[in-house]
Amino acid sequence: MQKVDLLLHAKWLITCEEQNRILENHSLAVKDGNIVGIMPCKEAEKTWQSDNVQHFNEHALLPGFINSHTHIAMNIFRGLADDLDLMDWLNNYIWPAEGKWVSQELVYDASQLAIAEMIRGGTVRFNDMYFFPEATAKAAVEAGIHAHVGMTIIDVPTAWAKTPDEYFAKSLEFYEQFKNHKHVTPKFAPHSTYTVSRENLIKVNELAQEHGIKINIHLQEVASEAQQTMAKYNLRPLELLADIGMVSPNLIAVHMTDISKNDFAILQKYRPNIVHCPESNMKLASGTCPVTRLLRDNINVALGTDGAASNNDLDMIGEMRTAAFLGKHSAGDPKALPAETVLKMATLHGAKTLGTDKITGSLTAGKLADIIAINLTEIETQPLYHPASQIVYAASRNQVTDVWISGKQVLKDRKLLTLDEKELLNKAQSWRNKIKS
């Protein structure tokens, strides 16, 4: 008998590997934060022993979700203003609120609130873009969640930095502080081609290549972006990035609703990662990322919720469902984006996007024990014929009961173990009262 730290027995186990396996009555063992192996329960009982054995007779175990694009601290502005034109929303609500309130303290509190929501919804890793990255990193480390924290570069002054030079200096300072951290991965986050000059995009690219840092950018979210870069550079945004050598598997291009024939050729040649944010794209009427076409071309497409100020949640189960719905709707084909594909977009494809698929994104021996349990014995998910289908099309976020990150349990039977829910609710109400006034 091999001694392990944690032994999980499950009714269902969905691996989300490239060749997905849906296993019944299987067990998973964890040691030193990693998955040791997976085998049928009966064999597992003869192979492994542990002081921490947990039974999930009504649950499916899955790899935790990876939210590949978000602005978590914007949770504090959730629902402040909805049903508005983008520029009205930004100019008259979000930017004034951010200008007045965004600070180290706000970003820390708001990040905690968002991390609590993410863990409660089964997210174990997120890819963020906002200001005061050290506040988000601190909140993530304390809560035990994996964070890919954006070092934002933008040519307009904010509370975090006033000039491009200051953005770069603060970014490199953050990078030095966290470059070898177990839970935090710094990455560059130039905001977009319409808010960052060509000169600064080149600088980002040079620094990224020098240090081996990933680059994350909002790209071709709406058709008007291309009009702007065409007028300025006679290039579409993706063409501009290709022109300066930024388009590669190291690039994370978020949204990509507007893709020309030449854009497809660039994507096929340089193979960046795309992040699809269907709920944000629908709610803001931005357009539709052609996910089915991209996947057919073997372009990696992951899933993100975008920020909760626009979206209005960080719910990856909901986002998978909307991705499947929108995929079928836009392709005119009910077979498009089936349940198992969107499950992989929310897990393994996210890990690939962040360059971490060797260590996470699926239930595979040797990978980190980033695991969630979803209870499928609720009225809303019965009867149960196909667990993957049930999770995508019928389950809701509150059916996530347990979450482990690197083998450490952070949610147990719906209770947060690394965050104080009551304190967070008090903080939320306190910020709300200030911002609303």
Added chain:
Amino acid sequence: MQKVDLLLHAKWLITCEEQNRILENHSLAVKDGNIVGIMPCKEAEKTWQSDNVQHFNEHALLPGFINSHTHIAMNIFRGLADDLDLMDWLNNYIWPAEGKWVSQELVYDASQLAIAEMIRGGTVRFNDMYFFPEATAKAAVEAGIHAHVGMTIIDVPTAWAKTPDEYFAKSLEFYEQFKNHKHVTPKFAPHSTYTVSRENLIKVNELAQEHGIKINIHLQEVASEAQQTMAKYNLRPLELLADIGMVSPNLIAVHMTDISKNDFAILQKYRPNIVHCPESNMKLASGTCPVTRLLRDNINVALGTDGAASNNDLDMIGEMRTAAFLGKHSAGDPKALPAETVLKMATLHGAKTLGTDKITGSLTAGKLADIIAINLTEIETQPLYHPASQIVYAASRNQVTDVWISGKQVLKDRKLLTLDEKELLNKAQSWRNKIKS
């Protein structure tokens, strides 16, 4: 002091009247199953007294949701087959399963399961179309939910009836049994223009006019329907119904994704009710109902989940969110279908569709006490700036904590009071084992 049966004090109260009001710190009194009145908590405490006083300090009270189109007993086939072409799904999965298993007993058990899901999600009234209507009616009456039960007419034999004559005979028998029932309203449900002959549609219409029965039909769900009726009658489906005099405010036309210029003229002239089922339409890639255009023309549009075998739930909060997303996406306008509009589609517009807006669909003195409470103090719905927006864009079905139907409490702090949850789960698993085998 006036003695009332029930006195509810709430943090928020959303009336969903035509001129919606969002009230803070208000109370609602109930007597003999009806709403007596609404007033600020401080006044209410001096006006009403009751042996049953309940406080909802973290909640919004709303009128219960009205699911204006569903096939509730199909819950038993939820997730049996997904991600398939419609005809493959019907011919190879649903119709064989229905042919083998649908019976009085299945419809009763499956209706109970679905009613439990509906009550847990805040639905107080539903408009159904299936077979063995007496089994659905029995389950509804026992659970205390309002049911508009379809008397299905279809030109193909099923377990319920073999010939059109038998369908009509059984329908009229059901009508006689329930025509004056407090909780059950029989209505005609000819399946569609491609499964019911012109002759039988005329017969439905005559009987409906004779007895004052509403008519509910799937109409122009996909573009191919019009090709079929054009080939047969040289009329589009809606034109065919107009031709036989069936199009009126008495008609409930479900789906309507495919609307021609002449169809719009017919809708404007005869003013039937439309039921929008956005999740079904997206998942089956059926097309998009032009809701914004219809509402601009003052055509009544309600909301339905469709059956859970295709959809895959009976969650009206989720359906509202998808309706808002799809409305903005299809109109290319983030201002389209705002939160308060979809809330009304899910309540007052549903009541209008079913001809019951005089007695339900909003929190209004004199109407039935069909009321739900939604807890907004969860991590996922904090901070809270606008309750209506938060319910549509951030809340989930499990935040519905309490439900009253005609003043009788049927859900209390998430516990079903008129249904045995454990027994239902056993029934679901028992049916699943039979059907799966």
